[in-house]
Amino acid sequence: MIIKTILIFLIGLLGYSEWLTGTSYLQRPIVLGPLVGLVLGDMQAGIIMGATLELAMIGAISVGAYNPPDLIS
Secondary structure, three states: OHHHHHHHHHHHHHHHOHHHHOOOOOOOHHHHHHHHHHHHOOHHHHHHHHHHHHHHOOOOOOOOOOOOOOOOO
16 A cells, blocks of 8 residues: 555656656646556556546646646646
């Protein structure tokens, strides 16, 4: 259980690394969802949840001074 927690923490850290590596879209739910599903052992549920959240946040892109809602949490 602690290993899964550490791996999910590292995936969350990867999502927040956009501020370090530039806009690489690693923070999008369609990318992070399957990774979390893989760690938890249910990749199909991770893909479904990632795609569902991506549909909700499809237009949330940082343009100019606009800050979209937090996608990673």
